[in-house]
Amino acid sequence: MSIGVWGYLGEYEQERDDLLDAVDTVFRSGQLVLGASVEGFEAEFAGYHNVDACVSVDNGTNAIVLALRALGIEAGDEVITVSNTAAPTVIAIDAVGARPVFVDVDPDTYLMDVDQVEAAITPRSRAILPVHLYGQSVRMEPLLAIARRHDLAVLEDCAQAHGARHHGRIVGSFGDAAAFSFYPTKVLGAYGDGGAVLTGSRSTAARLRRLRYYGMEDRYYVVQTPGHNCRLDAVQAEILRRKLIRLDSYIKRRREIADRYREGLAGTGLVLPAVADGNEHVYYLYVVRHPDRERIMASASAAGIHLNVSYRWPVHTMSGFAHLEYGPGSLPVTERLADEIFSLPMYPSLTEIAQERVIDALVRAL
Structure with missing residues (x-):
C-alpha cells in the first residue's frame, strides 16, 4: 500500500460521528448562510488566540486579500514579504494592486530573514507580510519594532502555523491582523475550503465584515467601498468548531x-x-x-x-x-x-x- 504525503481518511473514521453530527446541526438550524455556527466558530477561534475579533471568510487567499484591503493597502503600495511561500500569499498582494517586495530567508529555518527587512523599505512601503512557514513563527519582536519605526502595518500569514507559539505567545496575535487558511491539509483543516482573519481592532473587524459581504452593513446597501462575496460556509464553520476542540x-x-x-x-x-x-x-x-x-x-x-x-x-x-x-x-x-x-x-x-x-x-x- 502506498503512503501519501497527506491523508484524511484515517482521521475521518475516528471522528466520523461528530463530523456528521456537525452537518446535521447546520441542516437542522434553519440558517445555511452565516448564522450560529459561523458566529460560534468566530468567537471560539478568537478566544483560542486571545484576540478580540475573528472574521471568517471562504478561503485563505481571500483572508489575505480582505485583510490587506481592511488595513488600507491600495494600488501602488508596496508590501514586504518572502518568495519562499505558497504563491497565494503573493497573489493576494497582487490582487489589491500592491507590489510585493521580497526579502530572502534564513538558511536554517527557511523563514523571513528579518535582518533584511529594513533595507527593503521605501517611501511606498505600507505593510510587512511575514509568513509563518511550515509550522513555526518568524522572529516577531524585531519585525514589529521595524514596523513601528516606519509606521507599517503587519499582516501575519498563519496558514501553516495554527497553534504555533513564539516565546509563549501564539501566532496570529502579534500583528495588526492575521490571515488563516482552513484548507483540508492544514493543521486545523476543514472538509472543504475556508479562511479567517484575526484582529485586535474593532474598526478593522468592521471593515472586514463589510468586505466579505459585498461591502454591505444592512442588507442590499453598500457602505463606502464595494466588497466581495467571501463568507465561510456554515457547514465548514460547524466542522471547524468541533475540530478546534481537538x-x-x-x-x-x-x-x-x-x-x-x-x-x-x-x-x-x-x-x-x-x-x-x-x-x-x-x-x-x-x-x-x-x-x-x-x-x-x-x-x-x-x-x-x-x-x-x-x-x-x-x-x-x-x-x-x-x-x-x-x-x-x-x-x-x-x-x-x-x-x-x-x-x-x-x-x-x-x-x-x-x-x-x-x-x-x-x-x-x-
Whole structure:
C-alpha cells in the first residue's frame, strides 16, 4: 500500500460521528448562510488566540486579500514579504494592486530573514507580510519594532502555523491582523475550503465584515467601498468548531511524528528541520533538505512512499511574476533551498508502522 504525503481518511473514521453530527446541526438550524455556527466558530477561534475579533471568510487567499484591503493597502503600495511561500500569499498582494517586495530567508529555518527587512523599505512601503512557514513563527519582536519605526502595518500569514507559539505567545496575535487558511491539509483543516482573519481592532473587524459581504452593513446597501462575496460556509464553520476542540491533540500528535523522524533519520545526511529559538513548532510540514533530492524522491516513490516539494518554484522565478524583475540570483538562499527541500508524510493519522516504512525507505535511499 502506498503512503501519501497527506491523508484524511484515517482521521475521518475516528471522528466520523461528530463530523456528521456537525452537518446535521447546520441542516437542522434553519440558517445555511452565516448564522450560529459561523458566529460560534468566530468567537471560539478568537478566544483560542486571545484576540478580540475573528472574521471568517471562504478561503485563505481571500483572508489575505480582505485583510490587506481592511488595513488600507491600495494600488501602488508596496508590501514586504518572502518568495519562499505558497504563491497565494503573493497573489493576494497582487490582487489589491500592491507590489510585493521580497526579502530572502534564513538558511536554517527557511523563514523571513528579518535582518533584511529594513533595507527593503521605501517611501511606498505600507505593510510587512511575514509568513509563518511550515509550522513555526518568524522572529516577531524585531519585525514589529521595524514596523513601528516606519509606521507599517503587519499582516501575519498563519496558514501553516495554527497553534504555533513564539516565546509563549501564539501566532496570529502579534500583528495588526492575521490571515488563516482552513484548507483540508492544514493543521486545523476543514472538509472543504475556508479562511479567517484575526484582529485586535474593532474598526478593522468592521471593515472586514463589510468586505466579505459585498461591502454591505444592512442588507442590499453598500457602505463606502464595494466588497466581495467571501463568507465561510456554515457547514465548514460547524466542522471547524468541533475540530478546534481537538487542535491541541492534533499538534501533540504531529510533534510525536516529528520526534520519530528526528530519531530515525539522524545521521543519514538529510538536513532535518531546525526550530528557531523561542519557537514551538506545530509541524504542518516536515521539510528536509538534501542536494540529491530527485534521486531520493524517486527511490522513495518506487517503494510506494510519496513525498512533496514545498515549494519547487520560488514565487519570484515564476513567469507570472516576471514583471517584478527579480532575476536569477536575486534571492540566493531562497533559490538554493528550492533545489534541495522536500516534505515527508505528516498528518495526525499517520501510523507508526507507516512512518517506519517512510524512514526505512529514506535510509535505504541514502
